[in-house]
Amino acid sequence: MPTIIKSVKGKSPSWGSDCYIADNATLAGDIVMGDRCSVWFGAVLRADVDAIRIGSEVNIQDLACVHQTAGIPVLIEDGASIGHAAVVHGATIRRNALVGMNATVLDHADVGEGAVVAAGAVVLKGTKIPPGEIWGGVPARRLKAAEPGQSRVFADHYLYIKEWYSND
Known part of the structure; x- marks a missing residue:
């Protein structure tokens, strides 16, 4: 199944250099992605009623x-990781944060x-998770403090493995 890159209401996804987008990923609408990102198999990014803005790495x-939701764009900052089958809906994910598998x-x-x-x-809607905490x-509620750099390990891992696919 080919990658689906779809314009919606005159807005098309765009991304920077050295990105990997898997063969069956879907990107639709007002999406802007930075450099060295990866979007893996079966992932769906749909920006039809508002924007999705994604940093680098x-x-x-x-x-x-x-x-996203009308009036509530998604912002995913540099170095963030969105885990397998996670859902990010109208939320902000700050730099080097990790959203684990099947989290919402x-x-x-x-x-x-x-x-x-x-x-x-x-x-839940409107929850503010402070920097460096595990919830x-x-x-979701606070469980404990994260180890320094704990979440960045995943971003670095995906920067490495995306190269296995990018060079085909």
Whole structure:
């Protein structure tokens, strides 16, 4: 199945240099992505009613869904990692933060720099996660402080492995 790159209401996805977009990923609408990003198999980024803005060195892993709400764009800053099958909806993910596998981050939530949202967690609408904290559970709550650089490990890993695919 080929990658789907779709214009919506006259706006088309764009991305910087040295990005990897998997064969069956979908990017639709008002998406702007920086350099050295990766969007993996089955991921869907849909920006039809508002924007999705993604920094550099971001990875959006297999089956993740990134979507916005009218008046609530998605912002994913440099070095963030969006785990397998995670949902980011109308939220802000700060620099070097990690959203774990099958986690959900809802409208107006703000995941702080270097913070970690644990696998399976649900970050409710409007929740503000401070920098450098690990949150988990349903609804998500503070579990403990993250180790310095803990979340960045995943971003660095995906910068490395995307090269295995980019050179084909």
